[in-house]
Amino acid sequence: MIDIKNLKVSVEDKDIIKGLNLKINKGEVHAIMGPNGSGKSTLSYALSGKEGYEAEGEINYNGENILELNTEERAQKGIFLAFQYPIEIPGVFTNNFLRTSLNAVRKAKGEKELNAVEFLNLVKEKSQKLKIDKEMLSRPLNVGFSGGEKKRNEILQMSLLEPNFIIMDETDSGLDIDALKIVSNGVNAMRSPERSFLIITHYQRLLNYIKPDFVHVFSDGKIVESGDWKLALELENDGYAKFVS
Amino acid sequence: MSASDEIIQQYQDRSEYDHGFVTDIDTIEVPKGLSEETIRFISKQKKEPQWMLDWRLNAYNRLQKMEEPDWQKPKYPKINYQDLYYYSAPKSFKDGPKSLDEIDPEIKKTYDKLGIPLEEQKRLSGVAVDAVFDSVSVATTFKDKLKEIGVIFCSISEATREHPELVKKYLGSVIPVTDHFFATLNSAVFTDGSFVYIPPGVRCPMELSTYFRINAQNTGQFERTLIIADKDSYVSYLEGCTAPMRDENQLHAANVELVALDGAEIKYSTVQNWYPGDKEGKGGIYNFVTKRGDCRGKNSKISWTQVETGSAITWKYPSCILRGDNSQGEFYSVAITNNFQKADTGTKMIHLGKNTKSKIISKGISAGQADNTYRGLVSVHPKATGSKNFTQCDSLLVGNKCGAHTVPYIENKNSSSEVEHEATTSKISDDQLFYCRQRGLNQEEAVSLIVNGFCKEVLQQLPMEFAVEAQKLVGISLEGSVG
Numbered sequence: 001m002i003d004i005k006n007l008k009v010s011v012e013d014k015d016i017i018k019g020l021n022l023k024i025n026k027g028e029v030h031a032i033m034g035p036n037g038s039g040k041s042t043l044s045y046a047l048s049g050k051e052g053y054e055a056e057g058e059i060n061y062n063g064e065n066i067l068e069l070n071t072e073e074r075a076q077k078g079i080f081l082a083f084q085y086p087i088e089i090p091g092v093f094t095n096n097f098l099r100t101s102l103n104a105v106r107k108a109k110g111e112k113e114l115n116a117v118e119f120l121n122l123v124k125e126k127s128q129k130l131k132i133d134k135e136m137l138s139r140p141l142n143v144g145f146s147g148g149e150k151k152r153n154e155i156l157q158m159s160l161l162e163p164n165f166i167i168m169d170e171t172d173s174g175l176d177i178d179a180l181k182i183v184s185n186g187v188n189a190m191r192s193p194e195r196s197f198l199i200i201t202h203y204q205r206l207l208n209y210i211k212p213d214f215v216h217v218f219s220d221g222k223i224v225e226s227g228d229w230k231l232a233l234e235l236e237n238d239g240y241a242k243f244v245s
Numbered sequence: 246m247s248a249s250d251e252i253i254q255q256y257q258d259r260s261e262y263d264h265g266f267v268t269d270i271d272t273i274e275v276p277k278g279l280s281e282e283t284i285r286f287i288s289k290q291k292k293e294p295q296w297m298l299d300w301r302l303n304a305y306n307r308l309q310k311m312e313e314p315d316w317q318k319p320k321y322p323k324i325n326y327q328d329l330y331y332y333s334a335p336k337s338f339k340d341g342p343k344s345l346d347e348i349d350p351e352i353k354k355t356y357d358k359l360g361i362p363l364e365e366q367k368r369l370s371g372v373a374v375d376a377v378f379d380s381v382s383v384a385t386t387f388k389d390k391l392k393e394i395g396v397i398f399c400s401i402s403e404a405t406r407e408h409p410e411l412v413k414k415y416l417g418s419v420i421p422v423t424d425h426f427f428a429t430l431n432s433a434v435f436t437d438g439s440f441v442y443i444p445p446g447v448r449c450p451m452e453l454s455t456y457f458r459i460n461a462q463n464t465g466q467f468e469r470t471l472i473i474a475d476k477d478s479y480v481s482y483l484e485g486c487t488a489p490m491r492d493e494n495q496l497h498a499a500n501v502e503l504v505a506l507d508g509a510e511i512k513y514s515t516v517q518n519w520y521p522g523d524k525e526g527k528g529g530i531y532n533f534v535t536k537r538g539d540c541r542g543k544n545s546k547i548s549w550t551q552v553e554t555g556s557a558i559t560w561k562y563p564s565c566i567l568r569g570d571n572s573q574g575e576f577y578s579v580a581i582t583n584n585f586q587k588a589d590t591g592t593k594m595i596h597l598g599k600n601t602k603s604k605i606i607s608k609g610i611s612a613g614q615a616d617n618t619y620r621g622l623v624s625v626h627p628k629a630t631g632s633k634n635f636t637q638c639d640s641l642l643v644g645n646k647c648g649a650h651t652v653p654y655i656e657n658k659n660s661s662s663e664v665e666h667e668a669t670t671s672k673i674s675d676d677q678l679f680y681c682r683q684r685g686l687n688q689e690e691a692v693s694l695i696v697n698g699f700c701k702e703v704l705q706q707l708p709m710e711f712a713v714e715a716q717k718l719v720g721i722s723l724e725g726s727v728g
């Protein structure tokens with residue numbers, strides 16, 4: 001699915017990712033853990049093609065190096081980023097945003113765009129599963145949403161767009177215990193042999209619900225250790241000291 | 246190139262002006278420059294009664310002692326009024342407006358191309374159109390049908406001949422002849438525009454609209470529109486405007502007067518898309534317009550909605566005089582400026598009667614190197630007890646080189662009245678664009694979505710027929726179809 005080779009990323013002339021190699025096969029779930037400021041969000045932006053993130057190396061996605069593709073081209077090809085800090089857009093109703101986004105992606109894939117009724121039925125079904133109040137969807141996008149509501153809204157978008165490669169940047173931060181379960185169930189329901197996940201988190205707890213195939217320790221712009229889910233337990237007990245020089 | 250630079254680029258590339266063609270047509274010979282001769286010529290062309298000519302000449306005499314104002318933010322090179330033409334009409338028009346089937350095919354084609362077919366059967370059944378081409382009204386549709394219920398909808402020129410008692414009574418009663426330089430100039434040389442009279446108790450069943458087209462070169466367009474809603478009547482009126490792309494600036498100086506008597510309501514909407522000039526700021530229309538509504542009767546209401554996307558300079562303050570007790574004034578505005586366009590626009594709400602209410606919602610969007618000023622006056626007179634105003638002025642900036650300014654003037658001379666003013670300035674951020682694009686929207690769609698969300702409150706005020714055009718203009722898909 002995704003094969004990252006010797007990726008280097010700088011922002012405003014500051015080197016942040018310093019030679020990253022990571023291969024994620026179809027159907028796999030990888031978790032990345034690492035100290036604050038180590039470059040995890042930067043990696044998520046570089047993978048989704050944010051402007052201002054100068055990247056070199058290779059990001060091969062389904063066999064194609066996507067380094068030169070812009071943000072929306074990558075998104076339309078099925079790369080999805082659940083933001084650590086979802087952005088507020090005043091004036092734009094959440095429902096309208098969701099439909100515009102879904103139809104843009106469907107159009108790019110050559111699928112039929114959904115009319116208002118079809119969309120409402122779909123969004124109703126998906127939001128009920130995530131216990132999202134429909135009143136929230138008729139408010140401006142993320143404006144005045146609580147931290148947890150914003151995160152749930154990200155997962156709703158993920159389940160509507162049905163992407164192939166999903167990056168979740170600290171989706172668990174800010175979720176209460178019940179919401180964490182609901183969101184994890186939502187993610188698990190989407191796991192399939194055709195879909196891969198890269199989950200960035202600080203807490204092993206999430207990985208109890210969403211069991212990763214691999215866990216990587218990220219430090220100073222590189223992966224410094226990889227293992228299975230037990231590595232997360234180890235980190236929870238001992239911290240990063242052992243891996244960070 | 247940063248994300249916002251790129252949007253500006255895209256906006257500029259995309260904004261090739263669709264209506265910039267010129268209709269090749271023979272026009273009649275006219276005298277050049279501003280003079281008594283020109284005024285007599287115009288009056289004669291319009292077959293006006295003597296009193297109308299006298300009215301014009303009076304304005305012309307007063308004009309001699311007046312000076313062009315220059316307090317506005319957008320400055321422009323001095324206009325040489327002796328170098329302009331004040332009248333332009335197609336040769337085929339010589340004998341006055343004809344029936345719809347007799348209109349010059351070239352002119353018909355022009356309106357077809359603009360998406361305004363003049364044949365009644367091709368029109369949306371709910372909209373009647375008065376088509377003004379340079380200085381003359383070339384056609385008015387559904388006139389007869391409206392006449393059946395007593396509604397008068399015709400050109401102002403026709404009204405001076407056919408309905409002199411109404412014109413005499415109301416023309417200049419809202420905007421006095423000597424109000425200010427451009428209003429006086431217009432009073433002297435006005436050419437065409439629409440006249441509407443709605444009789445008592447009638448709710449006009451159709452949207453009435455005027456479509457202004459400037460075609461001729463070196464010609465000023467001096468529109469004059471007068472709308473009277475008699476007791477307990479209602480009318481919704483819309484106007485649209487386009488012009489060819491030309492290298493020199495052209496002047497459109499209009500006077501629009503609205504009168505609402507007891508219990509009457511007038512809803513006046515504008516979608517202004519005059520040629521804005523090119524990317525370097527060359528050419529474009531100077532849109533210097535005086536629009537004023539008089540809520541003369543008790544419980545009357547006047548509502549202005551404007552979507553201003555064109556013109557090199559837009560300079561106008563559609564206003565309401567809230568004279569009748571319990572009368573209401575509203576002003577909803579979207580002003581978009583791009584490249585080197587400039588806008589200095591807003592409203593005046595003059596509260597004279599008791600318990601009068603006004604509401605101002607202004608959305609200014611600035612991109613490129615454009616400059617956008619909201620200027621508004623809310624004045625509550627000592628006798629206007631229990632009056633209320635609410636003003637919301639929001640500015641949205643696209644890029645770093647544009648400007649937005651808010652200049653509210655508030656004079657509240659009545660302690661029982663409330664005046665409330667809110668203002669915000671925001672910018673489309675790179676993070677907002679990134680978020681939208683990560684969800685599959687391209688940059689242009691992302692900007693459209695955000696801009697549309699920003700001015701939704703105003704666009705919702707437009708009648709459906711115009712909302713579609715406005716939405717196309719702003720480059721946006723209208724919200725509200727979902728949720």
Ligand SMILES: Nc1ncnc2c1ncn2[C@@H]1O[C@H](COP(=O)(O)OP(=O)(O)OP(=O)(O)O)[C@@H](O)[C@H]1O
Pocket residue numbers: 011012014016034035036037038039040041042043084
């Ligand atoms: N625009 C920028 N200009 C300069 N430095 C930046 C910029 N963006 C990020 N950085 C720096 O890059 C480093 C990595 O930031 P990043 O957000 O990727 O960390 P993170 O691993 O996601 O941290 P956290 O766990 O706190 O979310 C930080 O030191 C940050 O200050």
Ligand SMILES: [Mg+2]
Pocket residue numbers: 040041042084169
């Ligand atoms: Mg982060």
